Amino acid sequence: MGTSLQTVQALAPGQNLNAYITAVNSFSVLTAEEEKQLAEDLYYRENLEAARRLVMAHLRFVVHIAKSYAGYGLSQADLVQEGNVGLMKAVKRFNPEKGVRLVSFAVHWIKAEIHEFILRNWRIVKIATTKAQRKLFFNLRGQKKKLSWLTNNEAKAIAEDLNVEVKHVHEMEGRLSAFDTAFDAGADDDDDTAFQAPANYLEDKRFDPSTLLEDADWSENSVTGLELALEELDDRSRDILQQRWLSEEKATLHDLAAKYGVSAERIRQLEKNAMKKMRAHMEA
Known part of the structure; x- marks a missing residue:
């Protein structure tokens, strides 16, 4: 592996995503034996060079996962960066004695970091705070790509599949269909649209x-x-x-x-x- 860690840092996703993807795809894929040896060096001897090689070899996997979240309107580079944080957490916690490949173990940590980032940044107002709401958010949004408004039977089927109440499915559907809006009118709004800003019709009752x-x-x-x-x-x-x-x-x-x-x-x-x-x- 000839590319140094400094090179990867210089090719951070936020600066040039295409160059970054090209770089990480050039890193060699580890064989099961190589991965086990590196994982043992890290787990038993705290070999940081082994940790670096494990991370570098799996950066392409993070890019692959991050692409599946492209529909949220967030920067792909940011999604990759958050996924990389999850990968590093997984490498730190990986036990080579469990008998599984690192990629199988790391997928949970990578997705968890990306999920947290999406929930923090997708909307100004948080739409999913509990564990059940988060499960609904990601599963329901995936289904909404191919569905219009849910029928009662569809909502019931989703509720049974995710083990939540039907009313929570309808509530999350409404949240997903809503959108953020600025309180004041935009600088470019004309007289015909400026009146639609909430500042013009929401009543402040504090001083009534x-x-x-x-x-x-x-x-x-x-x-x-x-x-x-x-x-x-x-x-x-x-x-x-x-x-x-x-x-x-x-x-x-x-x-x-x-x-x-x-x-x-x-x-x-x-x-x-x-x-x-x-x-x-x-x-x-």
């Missing part, structure tokens, strides 16, 4: 007099209710809550335990009971 009055009334009632609830407590319980929650320098359980000559656990119990009494009084 009725809303301000309602908030002030709620705040006043809350403070009054809190004061009345505190008056219902015995002196010790009231002092514990004031010291723990209403003072600028809040006391610890141990501080109050020393003050009243009891255990910290007893102070915690008194605090819990006092909070329960106050909540009941304020909800009455």
